[in-house]
Amino acid sequence: MGLLKDVVKPILGGMTLTARRAANLGKNIVTIQYPDEMREQYQRSRWRHYLTRYDSGLERCIGCSLCAGACPARCIYVEAAENTDTERYSPGERYAVRYEINMIRCIFCGYCQDACPTGAIVLRKDFELANYKREQFIYTKEMLLEKYPGQNLEPYRSKVTGVEAPIYTG
Amino acid sequence: MPKRIESLVLHDSSTPTFGDIEKGGSVVITSLETLFDQARAHSIWPLTFGLACCAIEMMSTVAARFDLARFGSEAFRATPRQGDVMIIAGRLSKKMAPVLRQIYDQMPEPKWVISMGACASSGGVYNNYAIVQGADQVVPVDVYVPGCPPSPDALIYGIMKLQEKIKRKEAKTFKDLRLIEVSARTQEEVRA
Secondary structure (H helix, E strand, O other), rough: OOOHHHHHHHHHHHHHHHHHHHOOOOOOOOOOOOOOOOOOOOOOOOOEEEEOOOOOOOOOOOOOOHHOOOOOOOOOOEEEEEOOOOOOOOOOHHHHHHEEEEEEOOOOOHHHHHHHHOEEEEOOOOOOEEEEOOHHHHEHHHHHHHOOHHHHOOOOOOOOOOOOOOOOOO | OOOHHHOOOOOOOOOOEEEHOOOOOOHHHHHHHHHHHHHHOOOOOEEEEEOOOHHHHHHHHHHOOOOOOOOOOOOOOOOOHHOOOOEEOOOOOOHHHHHHHHHHHHOOOOEEEEEHHHHHHHOOOOOOOOOOHHHHOOOOOOOOOOOOOOHHHHHHHHHHHHHHHHHHOOOOHHHHHHHHHHHHHHHHHHHO
């Protein structure tokens, strides 16, 4: 019987697959509703830079330019100045008076983080960096420096919805 | 015949603001344009322009886990005639630059460009003779997405920024407006 074999059976076969999918509706969803729900970030994922502070509030950066030397894209500019007793920014002799990163040229390799002798520059999880103009991507020291000690260790919150990004653990 | 590239001279290359050029306007047309902008913002079809490893992330943006279809951009077009936004994904070599410009010229207005990744935006580590140091030397770029490569959610964030820009009526790519703005700016530069 050609009708049963060629017409009805394939339709039933297809509908069985649809029914099986419909029965599983709501389970096994792989899509991440990104602005409302954040993907878990890996522990060592590297995005936006932070210049960290000691617990005393002093800056860690001593303006040695080792990060600029290690940078393969040459996107870091450091200008150092001497600390004085009245104006003290970092515990060492010098501090970075200017610290600029061209975020559009940076490739987020983390070599600056490895090269830093004081652990001043770290790469954290803020991946929402897209913007409209080239000038907006020159991140100055004011933008990179954390406002208070330990700010860089806080979990990242989305700029759009404020949802916290969980850290992937195992 | 190749067209003259105005934005090659000026480094600030994003598309002009409609309000900057012409203040005021018709009320009816303005309301209609708001409606059109909503429609444009929520159905920006990308033009496939994968040039390097960023294209892998661009493909995974469309795949099930990140699902660009939630933003109305799932239909990647291989022809410039049906694309709204060109995602330049990867390093743009100097040999590829005329091709990119030609495909950009073939896209219908209104059109937008997302420069994805460090190489397309600025050259990245490839500061050498072969790579264009920033795709905005060839085409006007609306949104830059940093990263090497940007993760799919970073690219989605860039697309959301572009949607905001379209809704704010700042991405009107009328060729006349651009020419007016460019000529005004070049006159200022000549005077300076």
